[in-house]
Amino acid sequence: MSEKERIALRAVAYISPQNYPMLVKSFGTKQEDELKYHYIAHTALDVIEERINSNPKAVECFLGMLYVLEDVAVYGYITPTRVKIVAAIDQTDEFIKDADIILLFKALHGAYHDALQDPFLQGPSSQGLRTEDLAQMMGRDDKWKGLRRLLDKVALAASRHIPTPSG
Amino acid sequence: MASTKQFKNIGEDLWKSRTDKINAELFTMAYGSLVVQLIQDYEDYAEVNKQLEKMGYNIGTRLIEDFLARSSLGRCADFREVGEVVAKVGFKSFLNITPSVVHHPAPGSGTGTAQPAGATPRSSLLPSQNAAIQAQTHSAPGAFFVLTLDENPLAEFVELPESALPTVGADSTPTGGLWYSNILCGVLRGALEMVQMQCEVVFLSDVLRGDESTDIRVKLVRYLEEEVPVGDD
Secondary structure: OOEEEEOEEEEEEEEEEOOOEEEEEEOOOOOOHHHHHHHHHHHOOOOHHHHHHHOOOOOOOOOEEEEEEEOEEEEEEEEOOOOOEEEEEEEEOOOEEEEEEEHHHHHHHHHHHOOOOOOOOOOOOOOOOOHHHHHHHHHOOOOOHHHHHHHHHHHHHHHHEEEOOOO | OOHHHHHHHHHHHHHHHHHOOOOOHHHHHHHHHHHHHHHHOOHHHHHHHHHHHHHHHHHHHHHHHHHHHHHOOOOOHHHHHHHHHHHHHHHHHHOOOOEEEEEEEEOOOOOOOOOOOOOOOOOOOOOOHHHHHHHHHOOOOOOOEEEEEEEOHOOOOOOHHHHOOOOOOOOEEEOOOOOOOOHHHHHHHHHHHHEEEEEEEEEEEEEHHHOOEEEEEEEEEOOOOOOOOOOOO
16 A cells, blocks of 8 residues: 655745746745745755756756755756756655656646746846846745746645555 | 527537647747737737737638638527627637627617517528518617636736736726737627627626636627728728
8 A cells, every 4th residue: 555645845946047046935834934945945056056067968857855954855956948946845754756756846847837928927038137036036026926826736736645656 | 590509519510620720828928928019019008908909800800701611600690699609609619718608688679589480591681671680689789798708718827917907097997907818809890890790899807807707798889781891990
């Protein structure tokens, strides 16, 4: 009988190709913890940079577990457009299969991609930081409304039973 | 007059028999970037609404030919049937959605429920006969139907910016704002004009603007009797 594996997604961070954070979203946590996830995103970024530089020819999107901090395990993923997705997941006693984490990242990537369909949203540009991005980072402008909503759905699905293929 | 169910089936068949379908995301993104570009060019939402409607009009005048050729439906008996065909066959065959439709007869055209015995055949009528029928059915000018779209492929994942939302005027009715899918109004107006019906087509509400539903009202202004079509301005 396969065990029910629930992935308790604590936070997700999307980081642009130019390495500035686009969106850091935490799920159901207190206000004070929000900052913790910003820290986690930054640390994760360092680890990701290290991994990418040591292996420039890697074609894998999934970067695996980056590190563990207190009670969360942090996983990384890089999209073909070099947007990095960092997910902080509650560390439990049960071993969570890589395949399930990859599924989660596919959902996170998919959510990002769906949100980008909004023609009024300017995603990360190739020219680097713009004034609109700064306004967004300082919280004055919530252009990622759509993405936040999609991410809530992903977190909800992840926290429910995730059927792992038997055998 | 074909029943609702028959129209549904015709619409279904037309959609299935189309071999050239377009990727939905590509369609949504193309329309999205069109709207954004118009906004950047005109910088005035009322003007953008007008331009979208105009573009839709040009599409509609051409689209109706395609529609009539493929569906081989005859002339509609009355405006009520027009509404049914538009919702169940038109929208279905082009966008694969079926908006629900509510009909409203023209004010003062009687109950509108009683159809004359020997009700109109499909073949075209002389204007004098037309007038008689009009008076008795849902076809008097002023009749309208309201389409309610529960999904809108043009507006998947779209979030309107604050500035595009309507503002509340002095008499506390909302004014201004962008009607994102206004091209649809133009398409309907253009298509119906090519089959001798001059209509006023407007959005009543839109979920993108925070309303409960997305509604389009199509009101018959008058029948165009054998006139030379008005040129585009």
